[in-house]
Amino acid sequence: xxxxxxxxxxxxxxxxxxxxxxxxxxxxxxxxxxxxxxxxxxxxxxxxxxxxxxxxxxxxxxxxxxxxxxxxxxxxxxxxxxxxxxxxxxxxxxxxxxxxxxxxxxxxxxxxxxxxxxxxxxxxxxxxxxxxxxxxxxxxxxxxxxxxxxxxxxxxxxxxxxxxxxxxxxxxxxxxxxxxxxxxxxxxxxxxxxxxxxxxxxxxxxxxxxxxxxxxxxxxxxxxxxxxxxxxxxxxxxxxxxxxxxxxxxxxxxxxxxxxxxxxxxxxxxxxxxxxxxxxxxxxxxxxxxxxxxxxxxxxxxxxxxxxxxxxxxxxxxxxxxxxxxxxxxxxxxxxxxxxxxxxxxxxxxxxxxxxxxxxxxxxxxxxxxxxxxxxxxxxxxxxxxxxxxxxxxxxxxxxxxxxxxxxx
Numbered sequence: 001x002x003x004x005x006x007x008x009x010x011x012x013x014x015x016x017x018x019x020x021x022x023x024x025x026x027x028x029x030x031x032x033x034x035x036x037x038x039x040x041x042x043x044x045x046x047x048x049x050x051x052x053x054x055x056x057x058x059x060x061x062x063x064x065x066x067x068x069x070x071x072x073x074x075x076x077x078x079x080x081x082x083x084x085x086x087x088x089x090x091x092x093x094x095x096x097x098x099x100x101x102x103x104x105x106x107x108x109x110x111x112x113x114x115x116x117x118x119x120x121x122x123x124x125x126x127x128x129x130x131x132x133x134x135x136x137x138x139x140x141x142x143x144x145x146x147x148x149x150x151x152x153x154x155x156x157x158x159x160x161x162x163x164x165x166x167x168x169x170x171x172x173x174x175x176x177x178x179x180x181x182x183x184x185x186x187x188x189x190x191x192x193x194x195x196x197x198x199x200x201x202x203x204x205x206x207x208x209x210x211x212x213x214x215x216x217x218x219x220x221x222x223x224x225x226x227x228x229x230x231x232x233x234x235x236x237x238x239x240x241x242x243x244x245x246x247x248x249x250x251x252x253x254x255x256x257x258x259x260x261x262x263x264x265x266x267x268x269x270x271x272x273x274x275x276x277x278x279x280x281x282x283x284x285x286x287x288x289x290x291x292x293x294x295x296x297x298x299x300x301x302x303x304x305x306x307x308x309x310x311x312x313x314x315x316x317x318x319x320x321x322x323x324x325x326x327x328x329x330x331x332x333x334x335x336x337x338x339x340x341x342x343x344x345x346x347x348x349x350x351x352x353x354x355x356x357x358x359x360x361x362x363x364x365x366x367x368x369x370x371x372x373x374x375x376x377x378x379x380x381x382x383x384x385x386x387x388x389x390x391x392x393x394x395x396x397x398x399x400x401x402x403x404x405x406x407x408x409x
Contacts, residue, residue, distance in 0.1 A: 012074045012086060012094070013382065016231070020298035021066060023312040026320030027294075028066070029327045031059035032144065036332060037358060040339050043351035044269040051262045053351075054269040058258070058287040060147050061216050065291050067151060068220020069227070069299065071095075075162035076175075076228045085166060088159040094381040095155040099148065101377040102369050106329040107142055114337040116141050132208040143332045146208060153210040154217050172229045176222050183215035187281070194280050219288055220295075227299055234301045244301030247308040254293035261286035325374065326366025334362055 011017045035056035037043075044050035071091075078085055107126055111119045116126075118140030125131040126141035132149040139146055165175060190212050197203035206212055230237050235244050242249055261267070265279040265286070275283075297308050311317065320327075335358040343357045344350035 010382070011070075014083065015074045015077060018070070018299060018302060019318065020302045020309060020312040021070070021295070022321035023314070023317035024062060024295060024298055024321065025066065025324040026317055026322075028059035028062035029324035030320070031056040031062075032328060033331045033335075033358065033362070034355060035059070036144075036335060037355040038351050039270070040335060041344055041351040041354050047351075050269050052258075055258070055262045055267065055283075055287075058261075058290055061287040061291040062294065063147065064150070064154075064213065064216035065220035065223070065288070065295060067154060068217035068222075069224045069295070070220075071155070071158055072162070072221040073224035073227060075158070075165075076224055077231075079162075079166055079169075080228050085162070086159070090382075091159055092155065095152075097377045097381050098374075099151065099155075102325060102374045103142075103145065103148060103329060105373050106326075106369065107145075110142065110330070110333045114333055116333060133205060135202075135205050138205070138208050142329060144328060149208075150210050150213050154214070157210070172225060175225050179218045179222050179225075183218040186212065186215040186218075187285070190284065191277065191281060194275065194277060216288055216291075219292055223292070223295065223299055230300070235304070240300050243296045244304045245306075247297030247301070247304070247306040250293040250296040251308050254290045257286055257293065258290045261290070320363075323363065323366040323370045326369035327362055329369070330365050331358055331362045334358055334365075 035044075035053055038050060038053035038056075044054040047053075075086055077083070104127065107116070107119075110116055111123075118137055119126060122131065122134075122137050122140065125134065125137055126145070129145075129149045129152045131137040131141055132146050165178075168174075168178075170178060190207070193203060193206050193212065197206070210217075230240060234240050261283055265282045266276075267279050267283060268275075297306065298312055302309060335354065338357050338361070339354055343354050345353065346357055347353035
């Protein structure tokens with residue numbers, strides 16, 4: 001285990017890190033690149049395997065659950081352990097330094113070359129994370145960045161949710177029940193918008209806002225509550241025994257749920273999906289369940305072994321997670337430019353050729369983004385006088401030691 005951790009990689013002071021979640025960020029980024037490459041190359045529509053590649057956009061759900069878990073857990077831990085609450089302005093500063101510098105650099109450079117749709121007409125919407133509130137700009141600029149707008153909305157809201165919970169002081173089960181109630185309300189809202197709002201209308205724009213996706217964050221928040229309640233004694237919890245001892249079981253369940261979503265819901269395999277109420281609702285819930293099951297072995301008993309954890313502990317997986325934000329930011333414009341210049345023919349087979357060429361260019365750029373933009377900015381996320389002294393392990397109060405810890409998103 002690392003004796004010292006770079007300032008840029010530390011969680012909030014006094015909180016443990018979850019090293020296997022670094023790899024899950026890499027998995028999420030890779031699934032998004034794959035689904036975009038398979039869509040651009042028409043692999044989704046032309047190949048039977050497109051049933052699966054078209055649904056790999058569930059990587060967005062992994063990112064949202066990760067944010068809900070990692071960002072809410074310090075608030076819950078502080079409240080349950082009687083520590084001072086996390087300062088709202090400090091929390092916002094950390095999130096700003098994590099998200100904004102790399103995004104603004106990518107947005108600016110990619111608007112110059114190869115160019116971004118709608119950027120010059122609506123540049124201020126993209127720099128302020130507000131493009132999702134107009135139907136015509138939702139996926140313009142950096143196309144995948146519409147999800148960043150939801151992340152920013154969540155960052156702004158989360159401290160107030162934490163304040164409300166501090167006043168209510170619910171039990172563990174009570175807090176979970178509150179969040180489940182909110183998640184159910186969000187699902188009903190999604191159902192109502194799909195049922196009654198005309199396509200491309202102002203009301204339908206709500207589908208692209210936090211109002212329609214908060215439940216995905218809420219499931220991560222629920223995992224955070226359970227994590228705090230069982231921290232250091234996961235192996236003693238009857239409800240977590242199976243996850244701790246046999247991590248392949250939740251992964252097998254995730255594969256089964258994902259296969260059901262891909263094959264049983266009759267989902268359209270193009271970029272502009274045609275939904276019914278049934279498959280629209282089923283896809284959303286199925287993605288959440290798949291993502292949660294995949295995260296369980298990395299959250300509970302990450303020290304307990306098993307091949308899923310060994311895979312996530314691989315150094316290359318951790319490094320991919322480290323630079324995953326840059327992969328997410330840069331891949332789409334690069335992919336479209338390469339496709340316009342014949343990248344599907346550069347290597348055998350169209351979809352693999354486009355995918356590999358995109359990754360070959362995007363991953364090095366993502367590494368440059370991390371080491372020269374993200375990491376320097378993140379050094380300032382905690383005041384120097386408040387930074388914790390180095391110690392042998394970040395989980396000094398935990399149960400068995402975890403694998404080597406890598407980075408916080």
